[in-house]
Amino acid sequence: MVKIYNHPQFGEIRIKRVKLSSRVKIAVHPLKGITVTIPWLVSYSRALKFIEEKREWISETIKKQSRKTRDEAIRIGTESPLKLITKKIVVENLSENNYNDEIISEIRKEAKIYLPERVRILAETLGFNPGKVTVRNNRTNWGSCSKSGNISLNIHLMRLTPELADFVIIHELCHLKHRNHGPQFHNMLNSLCDGRERELNKMLRKERPQIMILLGEQTKKGTN
Numbered sequence: 001m002v003k004i005y006n007h008p009q010f011g012e013i014r015i016k017r018v019k020l021s022s023r024v025k026i027a028v029h030p031l032k033g034i035t036v037t038i039p040w041l042v043s044y045s046r047a048l049k050f051i052e053e054k055r056e057w058i059s060e061t062i063k064k065q066s067r068k069t070r071d072e073a074i075r076i077g078t079e080s081p082l083k084l085i086t087k088k089i090v091v092e093n094l095s096e097n098n099y100n101d102e103i104i105s106e107i108r109k110e111a112k113i114y115l116p117e118r119v120r121i122l123a124e125t126l127g128f129n130p131g132k133v134t135v136r137n138n139r140t141n142w143g144s145c146s147k148s149g150n151i152s153l154n155i156h157l158m159r160l161t162p163e164l165a166d167f168v169i170i171h172e173l174c175h176l177k178h179r180n181h182g183p184q185f186h187n188m189l190n191s192l193c194d195g196r197e198r199e200l201n202k203m204l205r206k207e208r209p210q211i212m213i214l215l216g217e218q219t220k221k222g223t224n
Contacts, residue, residue, distance in 0.1 A: 003044060007051065010034055010058060015047045024050045028058055030065040031139045031210065073212035074159075082213065084158040085165060086110045091215060103213055104137060104155075111135040111155035119151060119169055126192055128173045139210045142168045145175035154209050164207070167193060167200045 001017040013034045024046060025037045036047045051058070074082060081088040082103065087110060094102050116133040123130050131149035138154040145151050151172045157165040170192050178185035190197040 005044075005048065005051075007034075009055070010062070013051065015044060017042075026050065026054055026058070028061045028065065030069055034058065069212050070214070072208065073214045075214045077215065082159070084110055085160070085162050086114050086158065094215075096215065099215060100213060107158050108135065108137065108155045111153070111158050115153045115155075115157060115165075115169075118166070119153070119173075122166060122169055123173060126170070126173060128176050130173060130176060137210070142204070142209055143172045145172045147179070149176055156209055156211075160204075160207060164200065164204055167204065 003015045003017075005013045005015055007013050011033075013036060015036045015038065017040055018037050019040045021037050021039045023039065024042060027035045027037070029035070036051060038044075038047050076082045076089070076091055078091050081090040084107065087106075089103055089106050091099075112135055115135050119130060119133045122128075129149075130151050131146075132151075134150070134152045135155050136152055137156070138152075141154065142157060143151065143153045151169075153169065153172070157168055160168075171189055174185055174189045174192070177188060186197065193200060
């Protein structure tokens with residue numbers, strides 16, 4: 001059960017009542033926002049009081065996360081375009097006031113062409129039969145596979161190397177056979193990645209499904 005509280009300073013806060021929770025907890029996520037978890041029998045007024053008790057901590061956490069987000073941002077400039085698998089997005093083609101929307105639009109356009117076709121090729125090569133393939137601008141995950149066999153992929157896979165994008169696609173294809181992340185799933189994924197599952201996972205953890213993009217002359221260290 002979730003209730004939304006509009007805080008005068010922090011905006012929308014999710015208050016979530018959980019049966020198995022034993023104490024009041026608060027979490028601040030740079031993308032998901034602020035969530036307060038309370039035990040099933042604890043009142044919402046206790047949650048509101050807890051928010052006020054933690055007001056300073058929440059404020060400082062938001063500031064730290066904001067600084068971290070900007071530090072990790074991709075900066076593109078006249079000599080440092082945003083590199084996608086299929087093309088480069090250059091500053092000269094962007095309007096200064098609306099560049100983020102234009103960049104997302106370009107990434108989405110390329111993803112709609114490249115990713116479904118790449119799923120088709122890999123599925124045929126590896127012996128899978130997926131359902132519908134969709135692309136989305138997801139905030140927290142690279143991809144997912146539904147119970148009906150449909151695959152959803154994050155458009156930001158286009159910012160990765162072809163190798164890492166393929167790894168995510170193969171990961172979701174393996175879920176057509178194994179719905180969880182048990183030993184059989186990992187054995188299959190590892191075998192289809194030539195024994196490199198751990199290595200590729202480590203590389204993928206260094207990337208972010210969604211990231212701030214800023215206009216500037218320096219590109220974030222480690223971007224492709």
